[in-house]
Amino acid sequence: MTQDELKRQVAQAAIEYIEDDSIIGVGTGSTVNHFIEALEAVKHKIKGAVSSSEASTEKLKAMGIEVMDLNFVGDFDVYVDGADEITQHKHMIKGGGAALTREKIVAAVARKFICIIDDSKQVDVLGEFPLPVEVIPMARSYVAREIVKLGGDPVWREGVITDNGNVILDVYNLQIIDPPTLEKTLNNIVGVVTNGIFANRGADVVLVGSQNGVQTLK
Numbered sequence: 218m219t220q221d222e223l224k225r226q227v228a229q230a231a232i233e234y235i236e237d238d239s240i241i242g243v244g245t246g247s248t249v250n251h252f253i254e255a256l257e258a259v260k261h262k263i264k265g266a267v268s269s270s271e272a273s274t275e276k277l278k279a280m281g282i283e284v285m286d287l288n289f290v291g292d293f294d295v296y297v298d299g300a301d302e303i304t305q306h307k308h309m310i311k312g313g314g315a316a317l318t319r320e321k322i323v324a325a326v327a328r329k330f331i332c333i334i335d336d337s338k339q340v341d342v343l344g345e346f347p348l349p350v351e352v353i354p355m356a357r358s359y360v361a362r363e364i365v366k367l368g369g370d371p372v373w374r375e376g377v378i379t380d381n382g383n384v385i386l387d388v389y390n391l392q393i394i395d396p397p398t399l400e401k402t403l404n405n406i407v408g409v410v411t412n413g414i415f416a417n418r419g420a421d422v423v424l425v426g427s428q429n430g431v432q433t434l435k
């Protein structure tokens with residue numbers, strides 16, 4: 218199977234976690250795009266979705282799925298999203314598609330985070346994938362200098378504006394030994410909106426697509 222076929226396979230497996238009459242949290246990215254397509258089979262049974270990006274919202278609406286405002290939903294059961302890297306402790310790097318802040322908000326509200334990945338995303342230590350940090354535009358240089366002090370090499374993702382109107386710094390050369398602490402440290406820099414470490418609220422269930430089928434890690 219190609220990597221894209223592995224993504225489709227694992228996205229299909231996540232459909233089993235969807236209950237009748239539920240509201241589903243929907244992430245962003247190429248793996249989630251397969252999940253959105255797979256929702257076709259169950260869309261008549263769900264109440265609607267909460268979306269983590271304009272891109273996913275557009276796809277959900279095109280399928281006739283109601284996209285709800287998180288402010289009016291309260292909490293809900295299941296959030297399905299991909300990741301750029303994930304450890305055995307279910308700590309992740311996310312934000313390769315620049316959707317990290319809305320993803321972190323929707324994940325915070327969900328009772329269960331189901332992470333769907335192909336097996337290329339599994340790592341021992343986070344950090345080979347450059348860590349995305351969403352930054353208020355006027356703070357870009359200041360935040361970059363603060364990140365250098367922490368040992369990272371930030372690179373401005375030029376031309377990219379997030380759904381929230383901010384910019385992204387991708388931080389290279391970090392070996393993230395203690396993800397929960399670095400997540401908090403980076404979020405304490407003034408001007409940072411959020412960073413792509415999902416550790417203080419990691420995944421609850423990880424579905425891993427591989428040549429041998431889908432493995433479930435709980």
Ligand SMILES: O=C[C@H](O)[C@H](O)[C@H](O)COP(=O)(O)O
Nearest residue numbers: 246247248299312313314316
């Ligand atoms: O901002 C994007 C998200 O965090 C994605 O979940 C992540 O980048 C994984 O995307 P993909 O499924 O395309 O590898």
